Amino acid sequence: MKSDTEVVIIGGGAAGVAAGRRLHDAGVDCLIVEARDRLGGRAFTATHAGYAIDHGCGWLHSAGKNEWSKIAQAQGREIDKTPPPWTRSSLGFRLNEQQDYREAFSRFDERVHALARADKDVAVAAALEPDGRWNGLIGAVVTFINGAEVAEVSARDYDNYEDDEVNWRVVEGYGATVARHGEGVPVALGAPVRRIDRSGKRLKIETGNGAITADRVIVTLPTTVMAEMETLFSPALPEKIEAARNLPLGLDDKLFIVLDKAEEFEKDSRLFGAKDDSKTAAYHIRPFGRPMIEGFFGGSNARDLEAAGEGAFFDFAVTELCGILGHDFAKRLKPIHIHRWAADPFARGAYSYAVPGKADSRAVLAAPVDNRLFFAGEACSKHDYSTAHGAYRTGVSAAEQVIAARKK
Numbered sequence: 378m379k380s381d382t383e384v385v386i387i388g389g390g391a392a393g394v395a396a397g398r399r400l401h402d403a404g405v406d407c408l409i410v411e412a413r414d415r416l417g418g419r420a421f422t423a424t425h426a427g428y429a430i431d432h433g434c435g436w437l438h439s440a441g442k443n444e445w446s447k448i449a450q451a452q453g454r455e456i457d458k459t460p461p462p463w464t465r466s467s468l469g470f471r472l473n474e475q476q477d478y479r480e481a482f483s484r485f486d487e488r489v490h491a492l493a494r495a496d497k498d499v500a501v502a503a504a505l506e507p508d509g510r511w512n513g514l515i516g517a518v519v520t521f522i523n524g525a526e527v528a529e530v531s532a533r534d535y536d537n538y539e540d541d542e543v544n545w546r547v548v549e550g551y552g553a554t555v556a557r558h559g560e561g562v563p564v565a566l567g568a569p570v571r572r573i574d575r576s577g578k579r580l581k582i583e584t585g586n587g588a589i590t591a592d593r594v595i596v597t598l599p600t601t602v603m604a605e606m607e608t609l610f611s612p613a614l615p616e617k618i619e620a621a622r623n624l625p626l627g628l629d630d631k632l633f634i635v636l637d638k639a640e641e642f643e644k645d646s647r648l649f650g651a652k653d654d655s656k657t658a659a660y661h662i663r664p665f666g667r668p669m670i671e672g673f674f675g676g677s678n679a680r681d682l683e684a685a686g687e688g689a690f691f692d693f694a695v696t697e698l699c700g701i702l703g704h705d706f707a708k709r710l711k712p713i714h715i716h717r718w719a720a721d722p723f724a725r726g727a728y729s730y731a732v733p734g735k736a737d738s739r740a741v742l743a744a745p746v747d748n749r750l751f752f753a754g755e756a757c758s759k760h761d762y763s764t765a766h767g768a769y770r771t772g773v774s775a776a777e778q779v780i781a782a783r784k785k
């Protein structure tokens with residue numbers, strides 16, 4: 378590993394890769410220092426039976442404006458533009474009920490929007506209709522969007538999120554696209570950063586694989602990881618650790634299941650395991666037309682299942698699916714794999730949300746320090762947080778800040 382460079386980028390996820398690519402292409406001597414043995418972070422494509430499977434980000438949200446859409450196309454990848462299952466009708470859910478549920482969700486969103494304008498920021502739970510028929514399902518969907526429960530999520534932050542509702546997928550994998558974008562940028566893998574000593578004229582970055590001196594650093598650590606590293610900065614930067622704590626990663630996990638006789642179902646269809654309980658999963662059936670089901674588990678449900686062990690997700694899915702599709706359906710299912718994101722020591726969750734009253738922490742986290750410490754990562758984005766394109770934009774922005782700082 379190089380022991381001296383101009384700019385160290387801590388973390389090789391979507392933000393770190395974007396920052397590294399921008400700096401390297403601008404001729405700046407830089408090094409991505411990554412704890413894992415791969416690039417991509419929460420963008421992670423594995424393969425099963427020749428199919429690319431995204432355990433982390435899968436959807437190119439705001440796809441028309443999403444930089445990763447263009448990058449994937451430039452890499453020669455196939456973009457699938459089938460409308461996502463959540464915009465279409467769900468199986469086992471009567472059409473008039475679905476309409477009723479969608480209207481209830483729209484009213485919930487409108488109330489969150491109104492709450493976000495109040496003097497005091499509160500949890501989105503305040504936007505639920507008292508005893509509303511669809512509160513359970515709205516609660517479940519909030520866990521899919523934020524990884525946290527309605528009582529935990531800031532209304533102001535939720536309302537800040539922007540989405541043009543165009544959602545595409547990369548057939549060969551979103552994670553593979555992000556990792557490929559980093560090819561050619563100098564990288565040190567398997568080097569977990571433990572401390573950034575900023576007491577001297579130059580910065581000293583201590584890793585599990587030796588120390589590196591640098592003039593500037595871009596920190597892209599996931600917030601929950603950073604929140605656990607009180608001594609990351611020396612001298613300490615308590616406002617950064619506090620901001621990271623105010624923006625914890627919620628939890629969402631995906632379980633992929635092989636489905637026998639899959640053709641019985643329409644391609645890219647879906648169902649909810651339950652319609653009246655926030656502890657339910659959403660099942661995407663035949664994603665890309667493949668003989669599979671992608672189960673999506675969020676919030677406290679995902680946390681409880683992670684704690685109960687890998688098999689608990691499959692058991693839960695089988696119970697829910699058989700409840701709707703009949704007892705014999707179990708015979709057609711075989712689990713593939715789940716990546717447990719909370720148990721992952723270099724993620725500790727899926728994506729960030731702001732706790733009530735702390736939406737402004739995103740700006741605090743993103744602010745540079747002394748013109749030599751810069752910050753990026755999805756949690757730094759005010760409007761695109763929680764996404765891979767949000768991470769990309771903060772990475773490029775941090776790289777631009779570094780380039781501007783060098784000229785001073």
Ligand SMILES: Cc1cc2nc3c(=O)[nH]c(=O)nc-3n(C[C@H](O)[C@H](O)[C@H](O)COP(=O)(O)OP(=O)(O)OC[C@H]3O[C@@H](n4cnc5c(N)ncnc54)[C@H](O)[C@@H]3O)c2cc1C
Binds near residue numbers: 413432434722764
């Ligand atoms: C289940 C799931 C589904 C998702 N679905 C979508 C989706 O459909 N669309 C979408 O846009 N987004 C989605 N996301 C979110 C998206 O994946 C993330 O927002 C994005 O990838 C975050 O990028 P990042 O660079 O900010 O962070 P990360 O990808 O977490 O990058 C941080 C990097 O830092 C590394 N690191 C950690 N600790 C250390 C250390 N001590 N030293 C050095 N390196 C360290 C990590 O290994 C990682 O590579 C999903 C995420 C999950 C988990």
